[in-house]
Amino acid sequence: MASAVQTLPDAMVSPKTGEVLRRDVRPFIVSYKGRSKTVDLPGYYRAKEDDGVHVGDDMNVTDIALRALKEDVEGIPAPTAIKCVSHWPNLSLRKAGGILKVGEDAFDKYTRGLVEPSGPTSQLLGVLDRHSKLVDELCQQAS
Missing domain, CATH: 3.10.20 (Ubiquitin-like (UB roll))
Structure with missing residues (x-):
């Protein structure tokens, strides 16, 4: 095609x-x-x-x-930085939206640059990017 x-x-x-x-x-x-x-x-x-x-x-x-x-300036992650979440093992948009408590649709909008994540979500994304082992812990809690 x-x-x-x-x-x-x-x-x-x-x-x-x-x-x-x-x-x-x-x-x-x-x-x-x-x-x-x-x-x-x-x-x-x-x-x-x-x-x-x-x-x-x-x-x-x-x-x-x-x-x-x-x-x-403000630490609000750009869509390209948010897309890096996909390098976390077994983390789909649905799971990412779940562990961040924002939902799959909102997380998808963050990755496409349609919506900026809130301050707390931005900070959490930064922490998770620097400490990716926490992702597994959050995934287990969300299950």
Whole structure:
């Protein structure tokens, strides 16, 4: 089965001005509580202008950068860090949601970046990541 890869046209008409915008990538600064990170933001732009139109997954790079900044500043784990839970032996989304007392659906949303874990859940994820033997103990208690 072939994967569905979204291809975007090289140009589009601006919904505001009617000008032709070209597909390009521009630097964009994401800031959070005094920290910042520059990302390459894809979109449709006018020549020599940084304002653009972003469609589809264009803004994902800013979401990822913001999550990384939040992880650095406040310790809120990014989805990639939460996905590392899968390296714990025999730990499914269901079990992970159970031992964290958040439920399978919530844990799945954490791993996909749709929802940020609460402060206590973030702290527990950090502790469990550093002390993975505690996962077995929590799994036994949840059984």
